[in-house]
Amino acid sequence: MQKDYLIVGGGLAGLFFAHYLEEAGKTFVIIDAAKENTASKIAAGMFGPLGGQLSKLAWKAPEMIETLVDTAKALEQKLGSKFLHLMPVEVAFGSVKDANDYACRNKNETLNEHLSEIRNGSENIIAPYGSFEMLKGGWLNTKLFIKTYTEYLTNRHSFENKTFDYSLLVQTENGWNYQNQLYSTVVFAEGIGALENPYLKDALPFKLCKGQVLTIHCEGLAEDRIVKKGIYLVPIGENQFRAGATYEWDEVNEIPNELGKQEMLEKIKALIHLPFYVLTQEAGIRPTTKDRNPVIGKIKEFERTYVLNGLGTKGVVRGPWLAKTLFNHIENNLTIPREVSIDRIKRN
Numbered sequence: 312m313q314k315d316y317l318i319v320g321g322g323l324a325g326l327f328f329a330h331y332l333e334e335a336g337k338t339f340v341i342i343d344a345a346k347e348n349t350a351s352k353i354a355a356g357m358f359g360p361l362g363g364q365l366s367k368l369a370w371k372a373p374e375m376i377e378t379l380v381d382t383a384k385a386l387e388q389k390l391g392s393k394f395l396h397l398m399p400v401e402v403a404f405g406s407v408k409d410a411n412d413y414a415c416r417n418k419n420e421t422l423n424e425h426l427s428e429i430r431n432g433s434e435n436i437i438a439p440y441g442s443f444e445m446l447k448g449g450w451l452n453t454k455l456f457i458k459t460y461t462e463y464l465t466n467r468h469s470f471e472n473k474t475f476d477y478s479l480l481v482q483t484e485n486g487w488n489y490q491n492q493l494y495s496t497v498v499f500a501e502g503i504g505a506l507e508n509p510y511l512k513d514a515l516p517f518k519l520c521k522g523q524v525l526t527i528h529c530e531g532l533a534e535d536r537i538v539k540k541g542i543y544l545v546p547i548g549e550n551q552f553r554a555g556a557t558y559e560w561d562e563v564n565e566i567p568n569e570l571g572k573q574e575m576l577e578k579i580k581a582l583i584h585l586p587f588y589v590l591t592q593e594a595g596i597r598p599t600t601k602d603r604n605p606v607i608g609k610i611k612e613f614e615r616t617y618v619l620n621g622l623g624t625k626g627v628v629r630g631p632w633l634a635k636t637l638f639n640h641i642e643n644n645l646t647i648p649r650e651v652s653i654d655r656i657k658r659n
């Protein structure tokens with residue numbers, strides 16, 4: 312029997328999309344190579360409403376956070392697991408100028424809902440110029456979410472652990488045939504794996520970004536908040552914190568190195584007064600695009616074929632909103648905003 316969807320890639324993008332399919336009663340299979348160091352598994356999972364500037368909300372941030380919270384809560388209920396942790400993100404100012412600029416920000420109701428007034432840094436934080444809080448932030452335990460949802464889908468025969476072979480995908484009159492299973496629609500959500508995807512060719516203007524993260528042990532640091540100044544510390548329980556990340560645009564590979572570790576250690580020492588030691592170091596590659604915006608929508612050249620990629624540095628907060636937007640585009644004919652649409656990409 313023909314299934315509704317084939318999803319290639321079971322990272323945050325593919326899994327959030329699968330959730331919306333399940334909610335709508337659609338049939339699907341995810342094919343995922345189950346690599347250990349994918350961006351989604353390495354991610355610290357942090358989210359908040361800010362983009363590049365301290366006093367300006369990122370594009371559609373409130374809507375994206377709301378979608379993330381609703382989606383993660385529904386998934387937690389479905390899977391009987393807890394992976395979303397809502398908590399403030401305390402940002403320590405790095406200079407007087409940053410503090411002054413923040414003090415002079417253009418306030419409005421939405422901004423006030425998301426960003427606190429300036430305060431003294433909390434205990435054990437090095438914050439000579441003070442700090443503020445992103446009030447609606449937190450982190451998603453991505454490893455736990457992926458493990459739990461993948462197991463659940465595997466038990467329902469909706470998840471296959473194997474590498475997708477593009478040469479075996481054959482177009483049919485009503486959709487696609489992959490290894491003798493028929494599908495109406497294909498959604499490509501392979502993160503950096505899309506570099507191998509012949510259906511996408513120049514449709515994805517990647518400028519990839521390597522990231523490294525540490526897990527540290529630190530006693531005495533509050534575990535009810537994420538703290539940030541050049542680096543973030545995300546409390547993951549039992550005095551352990553995820554510290555990250557590096558942003559490396561030149562030598563992009565998945566190998567942790569000493570340079571990245573030293574950079575992060577220095578930043579941690581500039582953020583907290585407390586002693587700590589390193590438990591693990593990991594590296595991964597973010598699927599970042601040249602204009603830093605995601606890419607979703609229909610691949611023009613092929614019928615019933617879509618892409619969900621370019622989640623970049625913010626897969627947690629963007630993932631659910633993008634998956635929902637793509638779902639509504641395919642199923643309900645809603646328009647994809649140009650900022651994230653594949654249609655904005657100039658092809659060769």
Ligand SMILES: Cc1cc2nc3c(=O)[nH]c(=O)nc-3n(C[C@H](O)[C@H](O)[C@H](O)COP(=O)(O)OP(=O)(O)OC[C@H]3O[C@@H](n4cnc5c(N)ncnc54)[C@H](O)[C@@H]3O)c2cc1C
Nearest residue numbers: 320322323324344350351356357475502504522625626627
């Ligand atoms: C160090 C680091 C820290 C980060 N921290 C954060 C953070 O704190 N907050 C945040 O929001 N974001 C963070 N990110 C970014 C976030 O991880 C990404 O935006 C997001 O995970 C991308 O998800 P994805 O599903 O598009 O890609 P991926 O995670 O790469 O998933 C793609 C999946 O497709 C599979 N795949 C690829 N090719 C094939 C194939 N041919 N056949 C079968 N399967 C295939 C892969 O195995 C993988 O499972 C971080 C990233 C890194 C590297």
